Amino acid sequence: MLTIGKLGAATGVKVPTIRWYEEVGLLPRAGRSVGGQRLYDEAARRRLAFIRHARELGFGLDAIRDLLSLADRPDQSCAAADAIARAQLAEVEARLARLRALKGELERMVEQCACGTIRDCRVIETLGDHGLCKGEHGGIASPLA
Amino acid sequence: MLTIGKLGAATGVKVPTIRWYEEVGLLPRAGRSVGGQRLYDEAARRRLAFIRHARELGFGLDAIRDLLSLADRPDQSCAAADAIARAQLAEVEARLARLRALKGELERMVEQCACGTIRDCRVIETLGDHGLCKGEHGGIASPLA
DNA sequence: CTTGACCCTCTAGTGACTAGAGCAATTAGG
C-alpha cells in the first residue's frame, strides 16, 4: 500500500493533483488509514500512470475519462478509443499548423528589426498594422497545449 | 466616436473582452456618453488593434503591456521590443518541438490500432504503458497556445 | 517521547477570457 506521496513519486504526478483527480472522479475514492490518510494499491497506480501518460499526450480530462471507462471493458470494440485518439491527433495537427504560421510571422518580424529606435522598429510597427503580415494567422490562440 | 460594439466590430474583439482589457489596464478608461456608455476614438481603435494582433501572435497580456508602453516612447531603443519578440519566438519554437513529438506518438498509436476489441487495442495499451513510447514527450502540456 | 516529514481539508489564485442575470440607454421605424 502506497501513501499519496509515494504514489506521486512513483508516477510523476504531484500530490495535490492526485487529490484533484479523485475529486473530479478520474480516480476512485481512495481507502484510508486509521488516521484518515489515503492508501493506494497497484491498480490505482496503474490507473494514475494511464492518466498521466494520456495527459502528456495532450488529452483533456473528459477524453481521459472516456478512455478509462473503455479500458475497463476489454470485450468492447476499440473503435471509440480509436476515434478519441484520432480526434486528439487532428487537434494536435491543427495546433501545429497554426504554430508554424505564427513562427513564420514572428521570424519575419524579428529579422526585419534593425534595432534602432522604437520609431523605426519593425516589431512595433508590424504589431500595429496587421496589413504588414504576409499570411493569415487566424484567431486568438486557444489554450490546451 | 465609436460605441463599444462598433469598436469590437472594427477590430474583431468581443465586447466583454474590450471591457476586460480596460479593467486590467491594457486600454485606458474610456470616456463616457451622457448616459454612461463608453466612447472610443481613433487612438483607442489603433491601440486595441495592436493588442489584438499581438494576441494573435501568441503574446501574453503582460508582454503586450510592455510592448504598448514601448510603443508610446518612439525615441527609445527598440532593443527591449526586440527581446520580447525573440522570447516569444523561442516560446513558439519550444511548443512546436513538443507538439511535433506528440503528433508522432499519436500517429504511431493510431496506426497500430487494428480496431478489434479493447483487449488488443494499441491505443489503450500504449496509454497504459509509457514504455511502449518511442521518444520522450516530456511533461504535461502547458497552456498558452 | 520528540522531531520532522508527511498528510488532511479548505480556500483562493492562475490566464484570458466567456456566459448570464437584471437593468439602463440609445436608435430606428411608424
Add this chain to the structure above:
DNA sequence: CCTAATTGCTCTAGTCACTAGAGGGTCAAG
C-alpha cells in the same frame, strides 16, 4: 413623439487543469 428592438451597463460565476498556502493532524525513526 412613442415604442420596440438593439445595444449598453455592472456584477457574479464558470472555464481548464491545476498550484499555492493556511492551519492543522498523523506517522515512523531515533
